[in-house]
Amino acid sequence: MHLAVALALAASFTPAVTGTLISYDPRVPVGARASVVSSSVDGGTVVLMRATGLLPDRDYGAHAHVNPCGAAPADAGPHYQHVQGGATDPAFANPRNEIWLDFTTDGRGQGFAYARLDWEFGERRPASIVLHEEHTHTEPGHAGTAGARLGCLTVPF
Template sequence: MRHFRTRSLTLTVTALAAALLAGTGQAGAQQEGAPGKTTIAHGTFAAYGPGQAAVTYDETLVPEGAMAGVLSVTRSHLGTITKLGVHGLVPNRAYGAHVHTKPCGPTGEAAGPHFQHVQGPSDDPAYANPENEIWLDFTTNAAGTGFAASRVDWTFGERRPESVVIHDHHTSTAPGEAGSAGPRLACLNVDF
């Protein structure tokens, strides 16, 4: 059963990639020299270990064996589109998720802060918002499956994020709390 779920999530992420690439239009897809990158990452959550692609820090809310996949397409004429799919999490529950600056580590804090296009205070709504960061909040269905998508008008420069972190709840936008989504529950390494 686990192999089927892994294959199913991989196919879903691959289908998302094909749809996004097709959605860029023939001119964009064939345009030579257009800077950009397509990234697909997926993993099965487990305790931290060297080389582990997906790490859980809270097995109650992100159980070992749950899965996640990320597709990111960045093009100068398109901006950056990022999609997240998860399976095997707690059913009918809200989670927060963001793109972070560093790779996953033995604790959630190892992934560093949220990646910001224009860097500023992490709780200031002028910087901590879904136009300057990549927010991927989602709510799981009865099967523990959830999806999220983000589109921003910018692309990555020399600074590139390295992970997606799943948080305890949807992201706050209130002053002094902007960007906050509670404890870091899990992390997926992504080669953005």
Template sequence: MMAVRAGVMAMVMPVTLLGGGAMASARPQPEPLSRGPEPVLALGRFAGYGPGQTAVTYDPKLVPSGAAAAVAYVPIADGHASVQLRAQGLLPNRRYGAHVHTNACGSKGEDAGPHFQHVQDPKTPSTDPKFANPRNEIWLDFTTDGQGNGFSRAALERRFTDRRPHSVIVHADHTHTDPGHAGQAGARLACINVDF
């Protein structure tokens, strides 16, 4: 595992530059409020769970070992931020759901905990559209192209504070929005550790 400062280039760095299981990330350092934290970049190739593994696959049929992912968090000067997800080597022409989660990846998809919410729902799992929505959570659903590459971006109206998420989970389906199912996206197929 290697930690480096990630600049704006993190947003355009191609996933093809990944080495097997390599990761680059930066933990924001305290800075004046007007400047905000530094960007963060996590890079990894999917494999089975193990210590130090950045990208973990729980279903190699749908997220093959060796497929790659990059997640970038970029704070913007006006207090907003964005999270971007880029994937390569997944199944072609397939819809995947993806969300930012509270805990780091573990040996099971459930280890990543619930979705990160800016305003937390007192009920878990959260299926109330008042809490489980793309403004309160960070949804990164994407559809792969014919080569199995996918991209998504979520604009955040606020930055993370002392409560930070620690992973992105790739799900089997695009995210539902109807009451009682809001925020659900099927099985947890894979996980990417991100040092937000």
């Protein structure tokens, strides 16, 4: 999916959740913001995220987590997995089973990411997007990891 197609689809999505990111680390500057929208599309789910006010020219990992954001980085809980399994097992910790929104900011500290998934949400839904210090790893024993939790946005999917 190209950026233009993703942005055109956003018009039919649920209302965007836009807010100031909770910052747990200076790598998510105080006042940084994000917008997240999601929608069912052709039997699957598309999630779009836009972030502003971050550090320029920097990689961030970003994932959906099971709990809302809290005062502590761990409050958001583990990654949301469509089929629940091992946190670092590549059979479960992968971009087909989790919502990975890794991105690199531009020179102005803005970033955009999208995930296209082959499944829709059931009763169990994620509750936040957490920004991590690096892009997500895929190798066994480290799959799904992306370093420290730097910031968070509660998103009622």
